[in-house]
Amino acid sequence: MGLNAVDADTIEDLHGWFDGKGNKVKYPELADEEFLDNHQFLWDKKYLEKYLEDKEDVYLFGLSGNIFEMRDLFNKVYFLDVLDEVILERLKKDDRENPMGKTEYQQKVVLDYARKIKDKALKLGIKMIDGTKWAKEIAKLVCESNG
DSSP: OOOOEEEGGGSGGGEEEEETTSOEEOOOTTOOHHHHTSEEEEEOHHHHHHHHHTOSSOEEEOOOTTGGGGGGGOSOOEEEEOOHHHHHHHHTOTTOOOOTTOSHHHHHHHHHHHHHHHHHHHHTTOEEEETTSOHHHHHHHHHHHHO
16 A cells, blocks of 8 residues: 554654653653553654644644643554553563563553543544454555545
8 A cells, every 4th residue: 555654652852751851751661550650741842743744744642641632743643442451461572672561550550541542532523443453454454534
């Protein structure tokens, strides 16, 4: 299909972990309850605007604590709906570069957050797509929806 699909985690300056005062902090690889309950993973909207300026079409995949504040930067927004078991399976993959999700508490935080974000997406009327489908199937659904 030749889509320009990008994992937001690979856009280095787009994201980071922030404390309650808005200070960017380093993510400890085995972040514990103390860290995760007092920090948020956020995207930099100004950076994303700049990143998107010279892109004709881009399909950005990712999630952040302020994801819904980014909606106005895109023509269409979708939510990839994935079962908890699949999320856990993907978090445990050895080839994941993102360190979040390695401990049981991190996994709990991810699942709780995924449910919270899904609920908000539903309330906002964001189209749900089965995120357990193969990438080509998801791309086809998105392209058909844009057609």
